[in-house]
Amino acid sequence: MKRFVIDPAALLHLANNGYRPNPGHQLVAPNSIRSAALDLLLQDVRDGEITEPEALELHELITALKIRLLGDRVSRGTAWKIVREQNGDSIRYAEYLALTLLQADALVALDPELAAFAEGVVPLAPVSELLPETGNGNNPQPS
Template identity: 40%
Template sequence: MDWQFDAEVFQWRGPAPYFFVATPTHVNDFLHAHHGELTYGWGVIPAQVRIGATEVTTSLIPRDGVYLVPLKVALRRAERIDDGDHVRVGLHVGREDVNGSGDGREPTTFVVDARVAVDLATTGATIPAEHSLTAPTLLRSQVLALVYESVHRGEIDERAGRKILDDIRGLRIRFLGDRSLEDHAWRLAVQIGWPDVHQAQYIALTQLQADALVTGDDELASAARAFVTIATPADILRP
């Protein structure tokens, strides 16, 4: 199903800059009536959203009786969208593009997990200027644990370990985490049946803010394919 509507952009007032538009009444009525056919099974609906010349794959989030359309960084940056702007939104709901980019363009914003961050730092990777990395705030503690364990096992010395941590800071990863992400991750973890929400945060953040997830965890990648695009470290490094 496809719609076009005008909406005002608003910002989620948390520590992370999430931006949304709300769907109008006639769209809400259809989504509520057909949510069983459209949802992943817990309320969130896969969708493609177009503003101007830019289209991205995302997920509609139910909140307070309406559905919110997350405006990812790539979309806002390309169309120069900011809080309070009035935009013309093209919206398509359905499942067919959930495993792809849905817009024929290469991903530019990647969610990375701790293992990928360590590998990028260890190999001295240079991130192309047009690409950006983001991660849940929990990545900081996960990276610290991975590097400390390598030092403790004698695989690297402390000096090398501290250099890896410095080099990860040099990757300029954007760390995000607030109530919106936590709520989204909670629902995902329940749906997938995971015993905690740590991995689910990576999927949730990709749905809300990024084009693709890059992970060194086979279990996470396998589960995430049903919800987001999976990319590789090579995709991050490719200009």
């Protein structure tokens, strides 16, 4: 089993496209991921990119997706250490890196700022790594 930390953008990408992660993989994220995803949805509604009913439907889909949510003392302490070492401005991105170091094989980050912060610190993986092998009809092809 592979474990992947996912960011809010990756979570929304999965939900938006109807992708189901490979059942042999485990998704991991900070406790705050669903709230962060809701912030992204709120911005999309405000920008007129989606309607409020569409946002609420996506909220239901992200809530149903099985994710191991973490935020214990060790991961917060590791995030603190990372943000100080990387001279970061916020603990927010460092939480994803800490969980990747402590609990996962790689980070799937569709947020370009998070991906840049993670470069050289933790392994990065494309969103396609989350999906079952293609050709079985269970998932549409990732874009």
